[in-house]
Amino acid sequence: MREDLNEGQADGPDTSLFRRFLPEIDHRTTGAVLSHPGFARIRPAYIAATTAHYEIATLPGHWQSTAGRVAALGALVCNDAVFDPADRATWPTLARFKQSVAMFGLTSPRQIDEIVARLAGTGYLTLERPPEDGRVRWLRPTERLLAWDREVLASYYGVLRQLYPETGYGPALARDPAFQRAQRAVAVTTFPVIGRFLAANADLLPFLSMNNGVRVLLMLCEANTADPMAPVRESDLAGLKPRFGFSRSHVRNVLVAAAEQGLVARAQPGGFSLTPRGLTALDRFIADTLSSHDMTYRMAVQAMEAAPLRACG
Structure with missing residues (x-):
């Protein structure tokens, strides 16, 4: 049975919040999340579950979890997820990394250099020399960074499952590396979406x-x-x-x-x-992040289902 993803639109707070981040993806919108009768109940769970991964002892690099550093960590994993050694346009170089993080407007080029050095020095990132071009380096997350990222994903999808148990979000909660790669690969296309909803929440x-x-x-x-x-x-x-x-x-x-x-x-x-x-500002921030994760979950599942068909074809 098809899920009714955006029930309650007529009673929602702001009709613009019921617009999809990407029109072609049927996902639960910010307005749908906000108007869910269980939203106030899951607010403390969201804060506790997601915040735990950004403490100094847990965050890759073991330093303060500024918004720019968190965005940079996500960009590193996302860029690696779409990496194809045969396609130079996908190479996870420092220049590509800086372009990705620049979309969020939270980090300067100098700060990005510091992030790369810190992560490489603490075992969360390797700098690989491609055989095709010794002038550049590939920025490759180590398993330590990827494992942290899977826990971060599971924290968001665990909260979503409390609201929408019928969806389950099973692959994310199982910390499936194949789902992680698919989700992070599609997330690359949503960087502008994230930038827009962060900017739209003017109070925050x-x-x-x-x-x-x-x-x-x-x-x-x-x-x-x-x-x-x-x-x-x-x-x-x-x-x-x-x-x-x-x-x-x-x-x-x-x-x-x-x-x-x-x-x-x-x-x-x-x-x-x-x-x-x-x-209201914090609730919108929470709902925006949950909505975007619901969207990328659906995009990742579609991509995983399509992959075997492409292989057979």
Whole structure:
């Protein structure tokens, strides 16, 4: 039986949120995810499950998980997934890597050079010399990076399965390397999509460029959800320093900036809480990422189903 992927459109928040990221792919839209009756229930699960992979002890390179570094990790795996040694246009060179990451507008060329050096030095990336051209190097993720990436994918699809158990997302949750390669290969075509939905969430956009700015707000959201009546103080978020590497003063800077933007309200004595506007921005961010993962899941399954047909033909 065909799934009704975007049920509830008439009662959705903003009709534009029900538009598909790619018109030709029938996937669950941001609006459908947001209007799901279980969305508020899975919000804490999303924050806990996805954030765990971006802690210093877990993140490849073992350093702060800035938005630019996270985007770069995804680009490395995606570029490798479409790599064909016989097709020079697909070679995962440093130049191609910089072009991919530039679509997100989060990282400078110098920072990308630092990312490559760090990942190579910590065993997450190898620089291979192609026999056809000794002047360039292929940037190849090691199994350590690929294994981390499979866990990241499973965290997003695990949350999606809580909302849509009928879909299951089995290959992603099984950490299937073949699914990972297919999903990351199709994801290359969605880099502009990701850039657009990040830019469209105007309230949250400034915090993407602040080291872990969005993560601080997600943690504030998690704390507010755990005890809605208790304003959260900077000291309450002090545990973020050993996990993510940012200081209490950085937490303060994020919260003050968010308060100036109307996303956070100051509460007495000395606490902070998300405003409805702030929660709306975070919810859209969560729904955008879940929607895009549902889309790439369907694209990857289609690609895997088509591969044997191409081989037989």
